[in-house]
Amino acid sequence: MTTWRSSAVELGKAFRNRSVKVADVVAGLWAHHDQVEPQVKSYLTTFQSESLAQAQALDIQFDRGDALSLLAGIPIAIKDNIHVSGVPTTCASQILKGFIPSFNATVTDRLQAQQVIVTGKTNLDEFAMGSSTENSSFHTSLNPWDTSRVPGGSSGGSAAAVAAGQVVVSLGSDTGGSIRQPAAFCGVVGMKPTYGRVSRYGLVAFASSLDQIGPFSRTVEDAALVLEAISGVDTHDATSSPRRSESYYSNLKPTVAGLKIGVPKELFGSEIEPGVKAQVVAALDLLKANGATWEEIAMPSLKEAVTTYYIIAPAEASANLSRFDGVRYGYRDSEADNLRDMFRRSRGGGFGPEVKRRIIIGTYVLSSGYYDAYYTKAQKLRSLIVRDFAQAFEKYDVIMTPTTPSVAFKLGEHESNPLAMYLADIATIPVNMAGLPAISVPCGLDQGLPVGLQIIGPAFGDQQILNVAAGFQELSQFPTRFQSPVMRSAQ
Protein backbone atom coordinates (compact mmCIF):
# COMPACT_ATOMS: atom_id res chain seq x y z
CA MET A 1 0.00 0.00 0.00
CA THR A 2 1.31 3.43 -0.90
CA THR A 3 1.50 5.83 2.05
CA TRP A 4 3.66 8.64 3.40
CA ARG A 5 6.27 5.91 4.09
CA SER A 6 6.63 5.21 0.36
CA SER A 7 9.32 6.52 -1.95
CA ALA A 8 8.78 9.51 -4.23
CA VAL A 9 8.76 7.23 -7.27
CA GLU A 10 6.07 4.99 -5.75
CA LEU A 11 4.00 7.98 -4.67
CA GLY A 12 4.28 9.60 -8.10
CA LYS A 13 2.87 6.46 -9.73
CA ALA A 14 0.09 6.15 -7.17
CA PHE A 15 -0.91 9.81 -7.58
CA ARG A 16 -1.13 9.23 -11.30
CA ASN A 17 -3.24 6.07 -11.19
CA ARG A 18 -5.30 7.70 -8.42
CA SER A 19 -4.83 4.78 -6.02
CA VAL A 20 -3.92 7.35 -3.39
CA LYS A 21 -4.70 11.03 -2.95
CA VAL A 22 -1.99 13.63 -2.42
CA ALA A 23 -4.03 15.14 0.41
CA ASP A 24 -4.21 11.80 2.25
CA VAL A 25 -0.46 11.30 2.00
CA VAL A 26 0.29 14.82 3.17
CA ALA A 27 -2.22 14.54 6.05
CA GLY A 28 -0.68 11.18 7.04
CA LEU A 29 2.77 12.70 6.91
CA TRP A 30 1.82 15.57 9.23
CA ALA A 31 0.08 13.22 11.67
CA HIS A 32 3.30 11.21 11.88
CA HIS A 33 5.35 14.41 12.07
CA ASP A 34 3.35 15.67 15.04
CA GLN A 35 4.15 12.43 16.89
CA VAL A 36 7.87 12.31 16.18
CA GLU A 37 9.03 15.92 15.83
CA PRO A 38 9.39 16.36 19.63
CA GLN A 39 11.83 13.41 19.58
CA VAL A 40 13.82 14.41 16.49
CA LYS A 41 13.46 18.22 16.11
CA SER A 42 14.27 18.19 12.41
CA TYR A 43 12.55 21.42 11.41
CA LEU A 44 12.97 25.12 12.09
CA THR A 45 9.81 26.12 10.18
CA THR A 46 6.91 24.05 8.85
CA PHE A 47 4.22 24.85 6.31
CA GLN A 48 1.43 22.49 7.41
CA SER A 49 -1.69 24.36 6.32
CA GLU A 50 -0.11 25.60 3.07
CA SER A 51 1.01 22.08 2.14
CA LEU A 52 -2.43 20.61 2.80
CA ALA A 53 -4.08 23.28 0.64
CA GLN A 54 -1.56 22.64 -2.13
CA ALA A 55 -2.18 18.88 -1.89
CA GLN A 56 -5.94 19.37 -2.34
CA ALA A 57 -5.35 21.61 -5.37
CA LEU A 58 -3.04 18.99 -6.89
CA ASP A 59 -5.66 16.26 -6.39
CA ILE A 60 -8.06 18.29 -8.52
CA GLN A 61 -5.40 18.49 -11.23
CA PHE A 62 -4.64 14.76 -11.03
CA ASP A 63 -8.39 13.96 -11.07
CA ARG A 64 -8.92 15.84 -14.28
CA GLY A 65 -5.93 14.12 -15.91
CA ASP A 66 -3.52 17.06 -16.14
CA ALA A 67 -0.03 16.11 -17.28
CA LEU A 68 2.02 16.69 -14.14
CA SER A 69 5.68 16.05 -13.43
CA LEU A 70 6.96 12.94 -11.65
CA LEU A 71 7.65 15.08 -8.59
CA ALA A 72 4.21 16.72 -8.47
CA GLY A 73 2.76 16.33 -4.98
CA ILE A 74 5.96 14.90 -3.47
CA PRO A 75 6.65 16.34 0.00
CA ILE A 76 10.14 17.83 0.21
CA ALA A 77 11.91 19.68 3.02
CA ILE A 78 14.56 22.32 2.37
CA LYS A 79 17.62 23.12 4.48
CA ASP A 80 17.27 26.53 6.06
CA ASN A 81 20.22 28.05 4.23
CA ILE A 82 18.41 27.79 0.87
CA HIS A 83 15.95 30.55 0.03
CA VAL A 84 12.23 30.03 -0.36
CA SER A 85 10.74 33.40 -1.25
CA GLY A 86 8.56 34.96 1.43
CA VAL A 87 9.50 32.64 4.30
CA PRO A 88 12.40 33.06 6.74
CA THR A 89 15.91 31.86 5.94
CA THR A 90 17.76 31.77 9.26
CA CYS A 91 20.87 29.64 8.56
CA ALA A 92 20.18 28.62 12.20
CA SER A 93 21.82 31.91 13.21
CA GLN A 94 20.61 34.75 15.42
CA ILE A 95 22.14 37.17 12.93
CA LEU A 96 19.51 36.20 10.34
CA LYS A 97 16.58 35.78 12.71
CA GLY A 98 13.58 37.38 11.03
CA PHE A 99 15.23 37.66 7.61
CA ILE A 100 12.77 36.93 4.79
CA PRO A 101 14.23 36.55 1.29
CA SER A 102 12.36 38.20 -1.56
CA PHE A 103 13.47 35.61 -4.11
CA ASN A 104 13.69 31.85 -4.55
CA ALA A 105 16.91 29.89 -4.82
CA THR A 106 17.18 28.39 -8.30
CA VAL A 107 16.69 24.90 -6.83
CA THR A 108 13.48 26.10 -5.16
CA ASP A 109 12.26 27.59 -8.45
CA ARG A 110 12.98 24.34 -10.27
CA LEU A 111 11.25 22.17 -7.66
CA GLN A 112 8.23 24.47 -7.45
CA ALA A 113 7.96 24.39 -11.25
CA GLN A 114 7.48 20.63 -10.84
CA GLN A 115 4.80 21.26 -8.19
CA VAL A 116 6.53 19.58 -5.27
CA ILE A 117 5.08 20.29 -1.84
CA VAL A 118 7.60 22.15 0.30
CA THR A 119 6.94 21.02 3.87
CA GLY A 120 9.33 23.34 5.68
CA LYS A 121 12.86 24.48 6.42
CA THR A 122 15.15 22.10 8.26
CA ASN A 123 17.67 22.63 11.02
CA LEU A 124 21.42 22.92 10.46
CA ASP A 125 24.62 23.95 12.16
CA GLU A 126 24.86 27.73 12.08
CA PHE A 127 25.81 28.80 8.53
CA ALA A 128 26.41 25.08 7.79
CA MET A 129 29.50 25.08 10.02
CA GLY A 130 29.49 21.85 11.96
CA SER A 131 28.97 18.11 11.90
CA SER A 132 26.16 17.59 14.39
CA THR A 133 23.57 20.46 14.36
CA GLU A 134 24.83 21.26 17.88
CA ASN A 135 25.95 24.61 16.47
CA SER A 136 22.38 25.59 15.56
CA SER A 137 21.42 28.65 17.59
CA PHE A 138 17.85 27.35 17.90
CA HIS A 139 18.06 23.68 18.91
CA THR A 140 19.95 20.46 18.27
CA SER A 141 18.27 17.88 16.04
CA LEU A 142 18.43 14.28 17.24
CA ASN A 143 19.22 11.03 15.48
CA PRO A 144 16.07 8.96 14.72
CA TRP A 145 18.10 5.79 15.38
CA ASP A 146 19.11 6.86 18.88
CA THR A 147 17.97 10.20 20.22
CA SER A 148 20.95 10.43 22.58
CA ARG A 149 23.11 10.86 19.47
CA VAL A 150 23.57 13.55 16.85
CA PRO A 151 22.07 13.21 13.36
CA GLY A 152 25.29 14.56 11.85
CA GLY A 153 25.64 17.88 10.14
CA SER A 154 25.52 20.36 8.94
CA SER A 155 22.36 19.21 7.09
CA GLY A 156 21.30 17.16 10.13
CA GLY A 157 17.68 18.32 10.06
CA SER A 158 17.23 17.30 6.41
CA ALA A 159 18.75 13.85 7.06
CA ALA A 160 16.80 13.26 10.28
CA ALA A 161 13.49 14.29 8.66
CA VAL A 162 13.91 11.73 5.86
CA ALA A 163 15.12 9.00 8.25
CA ALA A 164 12.26 9.65 10.68
CA GLY A 165 9.67 9.52 7.90
CA GLN A 166 8.69 13.18 8.39
CA VAL A 167 9.22 13.87 4.72
CA VAL A 168 9.85 11.83 1.56
CA VAL A 169 12.92 13.67 0.26
CA SER A 170 14.88 16.76 1.26
CA LEU A 171 17.61 19.13 0.15
CA GLY A 172 20.88 19.82 1.92
CA SER A 173 24.12 21.55 1.12
CA ASP A 174 27.56 19.96 1.25
CA THR A 175 30.79 21.94 1.74
CA GLY A 176 32.93 19.24 3.37
CA GLY A 177 30.50 16.37 3.83
CA SER A 178 27.38 18.12 5.14
CA ILE A 179 25.04 15.92 3.08
CA ARG A 180 26.93 12.61 3.09
CA GLN A 181 27.94 12.53 6.77
CA PRO A 182 24.40 13.06 8.16
CA ALA A 183 23.05 10.65 5.53
CA ALA A 184 25.47 8.02 6.85
CA PHE A 185 24.61 8.77 10.50
CA CYS A 186 20.85 8.58 9.81
CA GLY A 187 20.87 5.58 7.45
CA VAL A 188 19.59 7.34 4.32
CA VAL A 189 20.89 8.19 0.85
CA GLY A 190 22.70 11.54 0.51
CA MET A 191 24.36 12.88 -2.60
CA LYS A 192 26.79 15.71 -3.29
CA PRO A 193 26.73 16.36 -7.04
CA THR A 194 29.76 17.52 -9.04
CA TYR A 195 30.70 21.13 -8.28
CA GLY A 196 28.79 23.25 -10.80
CA ARG A 197 26.12 20.62 -11.51
CA VAL A 198 23.55 22.39 -9.34
CA SER A 199 23.16 26.17 -9.13
CA ARG A 200 24.17 27.76 -5.83
CA TYR A 201 22.05 30.85 -6.45
CA GLY A 202 19.96 31.44 -3.34
CA LEU A 203 22.12 29.19 -1.16
CA VAL A 204 23.69 31.34 1.55
CA ALA A 205 27.40 31.05 0.81
CA PHE A 206 29.77 29.36 3.24
CA ALA A 207 32.80 28.42 1.10
CA SER A 208 31.97 29.27 -2.48
CA SER A 209 34.53 27.01 -4.17
CA LEU A 210 33.24 23.99 -2.24
CA ASP A 211 29.48 24.44 -1.60
CA GLN A 212 27.03 22.29 -3.53
CA ILE A 213 23.32 21.52 -3.05
CA GLY A 214 22.12 17.91 -3.20
CA PRO A 215 19.30 15.52 -2.22
CA PHE A 216 18.51 13.22 0.71
CA SER A 217 16.19 10.28 0.12
CA ARG A 218 15.46 6.74 1.23
CA THR A 219 16.13 5.23 -2.22
CA VAL A 220 18.65 5.86 -4.99
CA GLU A 221 15.82 6.35 -7.52
CA ASP A 222 14.47 9.26 -5.50
CA ALA A 223 17.91 10.88 -5.30
CA ALA A 224 18.19 10.60 -9.10
CA LEU A 225 14.71 12.08 -9.57
CA VAL A 226 15.45 15.11 -7.38
CA LEU A 227 18.90 15.67 -8.89
CA GLU A 228 17.37 15.59 -12.35
CA ALA A 229 14.95 18.33 -11.31
CA ILE A 230 17.46 20.67 -9.67
CA SER A 231 20.54 20.33 -11.89
CA GLY A 232 21.59 22.33 -14.93
CA VAL A 233 23.14 25.59 -15.92
CA ASP A 234 21.90 28.81 -14.35
CA THR A 235 23.05 32.24 -15.44
CA HIS A 236 22.55 33.48 -11.88
CA ASP A 237 25.48 31.28 -10.81
CA ALA A 238 28.52 31.78 -13.02
CA THR A 239 30.09 28.61 -11.64
CA SER A 240 27.16 26.42 -12.71
CA SER A 241 28.29 24.14 -15.50
CA PRO A 242 27.01 24.71 -19.05
CA ARG A 243 27.25 20.95 -19.62
CA ARG A 244 23.86 19.58 -20.52
CA SER A 245 21.99 18.23 -17.54
CA GLU A 246 21.16 14.54 -17.70
CA SER A 247 18.00 12.55 -17.16
CA TYR A 248 19.44 10.92 -14.07
CA TYR A 249 16.25 9.08 -13.16
CA SER A 250 15.21 7.78 -16.57
CA ASN A 251 18.81 6.81 -17.36
CA LEU A 252 19.29 4.99 -14.07
CA LYS A 253 20.85 1.60 -14.76
CA PRO A 254 21.98 -0.49 -11.78
CA THR A 255 25.64 -1.36 -12.39
CA VAL A 256 27.92 -3.75 -10.52
CA ALA A 257 29.37 -6.43 -12.83
CA GLY A 258 32.72 -5.46 -14.29
CA LEU A 259 33.09 -2.46 -11.99
CA LYS A 260 36.65 -1.58 -10.95
CA ILE A 261 36.73 -0.08 -7.45
CA GLY A 262 39.67 1.68 -5.80
CA VAL A 263 39.74 1.98 -1.99
CA PRO A 264 42.24 4.60 -0.72
CA LYS A 265 44.25 3.06 2.11
CA GLU A 266 44.63 6.55 3.65
CA LEU A 267 40.88 6.43 4.42
CA PHE A 268 40.82 2.79 5.42
CA GLY A 269 43.35 2.62 8.26
CA SER A 270 43.32 2.94 12.02
CA GLU A 271 41.28 6.17 11.93
CA ILE A 272 38.26 4.11 10.86
CA GLU A 273 36.52 2.29 13.70
CA PRO A 274 36.73 -1.52 13.31
CA GLY A 275 32.94 -1.97 13.29
CA VAL A 276 32.55 0.59 10.49
CA LYS A 277 35.40 -0.92 8.50
CA ALA A 278 33.89 -4.41 8.82
CA GLN A 279 30.58 -3.23 7.34
CA VAL A 280 32.31 -1.47 4.44
CA VAL A 281 34.47 -4.52 3.70
CA ALA A 282 31.30 -6.65 3.72
CA ALA A 283 29.71 -4.24 1.22
CA LEU A 284 32.80 -4.31 -1.01
CA ASP A 285 32.81 -8.11 -0.86
CA LEU A 286 29.11 -8.21 -1.78
CA LEU A 287 29.92 -6.15 -4.87
CA LYS A 288 32.89 -8.43 -5.59
CA ALA A 289 30.71 -11.53 -5.34
CA ASN A 290 28.54 -9.98 -8.06
CA GLY A 291 31.25 -9.27 -10.57
CA ALA A 292 33.06 -6.15 -9.34
CA THR A 293 36.70 -6.02 -8.26
CA TRP A 294 38.19 -3.89 -5.49
CA GLU A 295 41.65 -3.19 -4.20
CA GLU A 296 43.39 -0.75 -1.91
CA ILE A 297 45.24 2.11 -3.56
CA ALA A 298 47.59 4.87 -2.39
CA MET A 299 46.43 8.50 -2.53
CA PRO A 300 48.94 10.22 -0.20
CA SER A 301 47.50 13.74 -0.41
CA LEU A 302 44.15 12.63 1.06
CA LYS A 303 45.65 12.45 4.54
CA GLU A 304 46.08 16.23 4.46
CA ALA A 305 42.73 17.06 2.90
CA VAL A 306 41.16 17.94 6.26
CA THR A 307 43.98 20.37 7.03
CA THR A 308 43.67 21.89 3.57
CA TYR A 309 39.93 22.23 4.02
CA TYR A 310 40.19 23.90 7.41
CA ILE A 311 42.39 26.57 5.84
CA ILE A 312 40.46 27.15 2.60
CA ALA A 313 36.90 26.88 3.95
CA PRO A 314 37.33 29.34 6.87
CA ALA A 315 39.23 31.71 4.55
CA GLU A 316 36.31 31.76 2.10
CA ALA A 317 33.80 31.88 4.97
CA SER A 318 35.49 34.88 6.60
CA ALA A 319 35.09 36.77 3.31
CA ASN A 320 31.53 35.55 2.62
CA LEU A 321 30.30 36.35 6.13
CA SER A 322 31.67 39.89 6.05
CA ARG A 323 28.34 40.87 4.42
CA PHE A 324 26.57 40.32 7.75
CA ASP A 325 27.26 43.71 9.30
CA GLY A 326 23.87 44.95 10.49
CA VAL A 327 23.44 47.47 7.66
CA ARG A 328 21.26 45.91 4.97
CA TYR A 329 19.65 42.91 6.69
CA GLY A 330 19.79 40.79 9.78
CA TYR A 331 20.49 41.60 13.41
CA ARG A 332 21.72 45.07 14.36
CA ASP A 333 22.94 46.00 17.83
CA SER A 334 20.99 49.11 18.68
CA GLU A 335 23.35 50.34 21.42
CA ALA A 336 26.28 51.12 19.10
CA ASP A 337 27.10 54.82 18.79
CA ASN A 338 29.28 54.67 15.68
CA LEU A 339 29.51 52.56 12.53
CA ARG A 340 32.56 50.47 13.44
CA ASP A 341 31.11 49.75 16.85
CA MET A 342 27.86 48.69 15.18
CA PHE A 343 29.68 46.23 12.88
CA ARG A 344 31.60 44.73 15.81
CA ARG A 345 28.67 44.51 18.20
CA SER A 346 26.16 43.27 15.60
CA ARG A 347 28.50 40.53 14.41
CA GLY A 348 29.53 39.72 17.97
CA GLY A 349 25.93 39.46 19.10
CA GLY A 350 24.63 37.68 16.01
CA PHE A 351 27.23 34.97 15.33
CA GLY A 352 27.65 31.90 17.54
CA PRO A 353 30.98 30.54 18.85
CA GLU A 354 31.79 28.11 16.00
CA VAL A 355 31.17 30.74 13.34
CA LYS A 356 33.35 33.21 15.25
CA ARG A 357 36.12 30.61 15.60
CA ARG A 358 36.09 29.96 11.85
CA ILE A 359 36.01 33.67 10.98
CA ILE A 360 39.05 34.17 13.22
CA ILE A 361 40.95 31.26 11.61
CA GLY A 362 39.97 32.41 8.13
CA THR A 363 40.97 36.01 8.79
CA TYR A 364 44.28 34.81 10.25
CA VAL A 365 45.26 32.57 7.30
CA LEU A 366 44.43 35.40 4.87
CA SER A 367 46.25 38.08 6.86
CA SER A 368 49.50 39.70 5.85
CA GLY A 369 52.49 37.49 6.68
CA TYR A 370 50.46 34.27 6.92
CA TYR A 371 48.75 34.14 3.52
CA ASP A 372 51.56 32.21 1.80
CA ALA A 373 52.31 30.03 4.82
CA TYR A 374 48.75 28.77 5.02
CA TYR A 375 46.40 29.77 2.22
CA THR A 376 48.72 29.48 -0.78
CA LYS A 377 50.11 26.18 0.53
CA ALA A 378 46.59 24.84 1.03
CA GLN A 379 45.68 25.78 -2.53
CA LYS A 380 48.78 23.95 -3.76
CA LEU A 381 47.86 20.90 -1.76
CA ARG A 382 44.43 21.09 -3.32
CA SER A 383 46.14 20.66 -6.71
CA LEU A 384 47.75 17.45 -5.42
CA ILE A 385 44.39 16.13 -4.19
CA VAL A 386 42.84 16.84 -7.62
CA ARG A 387 45.82 15.09 -9.28
CA ASP A 388 45.61 12.02 -7.01
CA PHE A 389 41.93 11.57 -7.85
CA ALA A 390 42.54 12.09 -11.59
CA GLN A 391 45.25 9.42 -11.55
CA ALA A 392 43.01 7.01 -9.63
CA PHE A 393 40.19 7.43 -12.16
CA GLU A 394 42.54 6.42 -14.97
CA LYS A 395 42.47 2.93 -13.47
CA TYR A 396 39.23 2.69 -11.49
CA ASP A 397 35.59 3.41 -12.35
CA VAL A 398 34.71 4.55 -8.85
CA ILE A 399 36.42 5.07 -5.51
CA MET A 400 34.78 3.82 -2.34
CA THR A 401 35.38 4.68 1.30
CA PRO A 402 33.48 4.58 4.56
CA THR A 403 31.50 7.85 4.61
CA THR A 404 32.50 8.48 8.22
CA PRO A 405 35.14 7.01 10.53
CA SER A 406 32.54 6.18 13.19
CA VAL A 407 28.81 5.79 13.64
CA ALA A 408 26.81 8.76 15.01
CA PHE A 409 28.46 10.13 18.12
CA LYS A 410 26.80 11.10 21.39
CA LEU A 411 25.45 14.60 21.95
CA GLY A 412 28.21 16.77 23.40
CA GLU A 413 30.94 14.19 22.72
CA HIS A 414 33.14 16.60 20.72
CA GLU A 415 31.94 19.81 22.35
CA SER A 416 35.28 20.83 23.89
CA ASN A 417 37.49 19.58 21.07
CA PRO A 418 36.68 21.16 17.70
CA LEU A 419 39.69 19.46 16.09
CA ALA A 420 38.23 16.02 16.87
CA MET A 421 34.94 17.14 15.27
CA TYR A 422 36.81 18.40 12.18
CA LEU A 423 38.65 15.07 11.80
CA ALA A 424 35.31 13.25 11.65
CA ASP A 425 35.03 14.60 8.07
CA ILE A 426 38.24 12.89 6.92
CA ALA A 427 36.57 10.79 4.20
CA THR A 428 34.13 13.36 2.82
CA ILE A 429 36.32 16.48 2.62
CA PRO A 430 38.69 15.24 -0.15
CA VAL A 431 35.68 14.97 -2.48
CA ASN A 432 34.79 18.66 -2.06
CA MET A 433 38.41 19.70 -2.49
CA ALA A 434 38.41 17.92 -5.86
CA GLY A 435 34.87 19.06 -6.84
CA LEU A 436 33.76 15.46 -7.46
CA PRO A 437 30.34 13.81 -7.14
CA ALA A 438 29.82 11.35 -4.29
CA ILE A 439 26.91 9.53 -2.74
CA SER A 440 26.51 7.89 0.66
CA VAL A 441 24.29 4.82 0.91
CA PRO A 442 23.54 2.74 4.02
CA CYS A 443 25.60 -0.47 4.02
CA GLY A 444 25.19 -2.00 7.46
CA LEU A 445 24.85 -1.45 11.19
CA ASP A 446 27.52 -1.11 13.87
CA GLN A 447 26.36 -1.02 17.51
CA GLY A 448 22.83 -0.88 16.06
CA LEU A 449 23.60 2.37 14.19
CA PRO A 450 23.86 2.94 10.44
CA VAL A 451 27.15 2.85 8.54
CA GLY A 452 27.52 4.69 5.23
CA LEU A 453 29.35 3.55 2.12
CA GLN A 454 30.67 6.50 0.09
CA ILE A 455 30.84 6.06 -3.70
CA ILE A 456 32.96 8.71 -5.44
CA GLY A 457 32.96 9.30 -9.20
CA PRO A 458 35.00 11.38 -11.65
CA ALA A 459 33.88 14.95 -12.36
CA PHE A 460 30.41 14.91 -13.94
CA GLY A 461 30.18 11.16 -13.31
CA ASP A 462 26.97 11.82 -11.33
CA GLN A 463 25.03 9.28 -13.41
CA GLN A 464 27.78 6.73 -12.94
CA ILE A 465 27.73 6.87 -9.14
CA LEU A 466 23.93 6.79 -9.10
CA ASN A 467 24.07 3.65 -11.26
CA VAL A 468 26.57 2.00 -8.91
CA ALA A 469 24.52 3.04 -5.88
CA ALA A 470 21.42 1.56 -7.55
CA GLY A 471 23.35 -1.66 -8.19
CA PHE A 472 24.34 -1.83 -4.53
CA GLN A 473 20.75 -1.09 -3.51
CA GLU A 474 19.49 -4.01 -5.60
CA LEU A 475 21.96 -6.37 -3.96
CA SER A 476 21.66 -5.16 -0.38
CA GLN A 477 17.99 -4.09 -0.32
CA PHE A 478 18.99 -1.35 2.12
CA PRO A 479 15.77 0.74 1.89
CA THR A 480 13.76 -2.04 3.49
CA ARG A 481 16.56 -3.35 5.74
CA PHE A 482 17.49 -0.07 7.37
CA GLN A 483 14.57 1.91 8.75
CA SER A 484 15.03 4.06 11.83
CA PRO A 485 13.22 3.05 15.03
CA VAL A 486 11.35 6.38 14.94
CA MET A 487 9.97 5.58 11.48
CA ARG A 488 9.26 1.95 12.37
CA SER A 489 7.41 2.97 15.53
CA ALA A 490 4.74 4.87 13.60
CA GLN A 491 1.19 3.63 14.00
Place this chain on the structure above:
Amino acid sequence: MTFSQSDLDHIIQLAHLDVSAALKEKFLPQIQSILTHMESINQFDLTHVSPAATAFSVDMALRDDVVVPQSDLRLVENAPAWADHSFVVPRIL
Protein backbone atom coordinates in the same frame (compact mmCIF):
# COMPACT_ATOMS: atom_id res chain seq x y z
CA MET B 1 54.44 29.25 14.39
CA THR B 2 52.95 30.50 17.65
CA PHE B 3 49.57 32.15 17.92
CA SER B 4 49.55 34.50 20.89
CA GLN B 5 46.89 36.36 22.83
CA SER B 6 47.89 39.55 21.00
CA ASP B 7 47.52 37.75 17.64
CA LEU B 8 44.03 36.73 18.68
CA ASP B 9 43.13 40.29 19.72
CA HIS B 10 44.52 41.67 16.45
CA ILE B 11 42.59 39.20 14.29
CA ILE B 12 39.36 39.81 16.21
CA GLN B 13 39.79 43.53 15.48
CA LEU B 14 40.45 42.85 11.78
CA ALA B 15 37.35 40.66 11.57
CA HIS B 16 35.08 43.29 13.22
CA LEU B 17 33.98 40.82 15.87
CA ASP B 18 33.00 41.33 19.46
CA VAL B 19 34.28 38.29 21.42
CA SER B 20 33.81 38.00 25.18
CA ALA B 21 36.81 37.51 27.47
CA ALA B 22 35.54 34.05 28.42
CA LEU B 23 35.25 32.99 24.77
CA LYS B 24 38.71 34.37 23.99
CA GLU B 25 40.12 32.29 26.83
CA LYS B 26 38.43 29.21 25.38
CA PHE B 27 39.44 29.98 21.79
CA LEU B 28 43.16 30.60 22.32
CA PRO B 29 44.26 27.00 23.10
CA GLN B 30 41.77 25.61 20.57
CA ILE B 31 43.06 27.80 17.73
CA GLN B 32 46.67 27.11 18.76
CA SER B 33 45.95 23.39 18.55
CA ILE B 34 44.23 23.74 15.14
CA LEU B 35 47.10 25.83 13.73
CA THR B 36 49.69 23.34 15.05
CA HIS B 37 47.78 20.57 13.29
CA MET B 38 47.78 22.65 10.09
CA GLU B 39 51.58 22.67 10.04
CA SER B 40 51.43 19.06 8.83
CA ILE B 41 50.97 20.38 5.29
CA ASN B 42 54.65 21.37 5.39
CA GLN B 43 55.63 17.71 4.96
CA PHE B 44 54.76 17.97 1.24
CA ASP B 45 57.20 19.47 -1.24
CA LEU B 46 54.97 22.02 -2.94
CA THR B 47 57.71 24.04 -4.63
CA HIS B 48 56.67 23.21 -8.17
CA VAL B 49 52.93 22.82 -7.57
CA SER B 50 50.54 25.52 -8.79
CA PRO B 51 47.84 26.71 -6.37
CA ALA B 52 44.25 25.84 -7.32
CA ALA B 53 41.49 28.31 -6.44
CA THR B 54 38.90 25.80 -7.66
CA ALA B 55 39.02 22.07 -8.31
CA PHE B 56 38.70 22.43 -12.05
CA SER B 57 38.06 25.25 -14.46
CA VAL B 58 34.55 25.55 -15.81
CA ASP B 59 33.26 27.79 -18.57
CA MET B 60 31.51 30.61 -16.81
CA ALA B 61 27.74 30.68 -17.19
CA LEU B 62 27.17 34.35 -17.91
CA ARG B 63 23.89 36.18 -18.47
CA ASP B 64 23.21 39.19 -20.63
CA ASP B 65 24.00 42.46 -18.90
CA VAL B 66 20.43 43.69 -18.75
CA VAL B 67 18.94 45.90 -16.06
CA VAL B 68 16.06 44.16 -14.30
CA PRO B 69 13.70 46.62 -12.62
CA GLN B 70 13.31 45.91 -8.92
CA SER B 71 11.28 47.61 -6.26
CA ASP B 72 13.30 49.48 -3.64
CA LEU B 73 10.88 48.23 -1.05
CA ARG B 74 11.55 44.56 -1.77
CA LEU B 75 15.29 45.12 -1.59
CA VAL B 76 15.19 46.91 1.71
CA GLU B 77 12.35 45.22 3.53
CA ASN B 78 14.91 43.36 5.69
CA ALA B 79 16.94 46.48 6.49
CA PRO B 80 17.14 47.38 10.20
CA ALA B 81 16.75 51.08 9.31
CA TRP B 82 15.80 52.75 6.02
CA ALA B 83 14.83 56.31 5.11
CA ASP B 84 14.90 58.52 2.00
CA HIS B 85 16.16 55.72 -0.24
CA SER B 86 19.14 55.13 2.05
CA PHE B 87 20.22 52.63 4.70
CA VAL B 88 20.44 54.49 7.98
CA VAL B 89 23.52 53.77 10.13
CA PRO B 90 25.05 55.38 13.23
CA ARG B 91 27.58 58.16 12.76
CA ILE B 92 30.72 57.10 10.89
CA LEU B 93 33.26 59.05 12.98
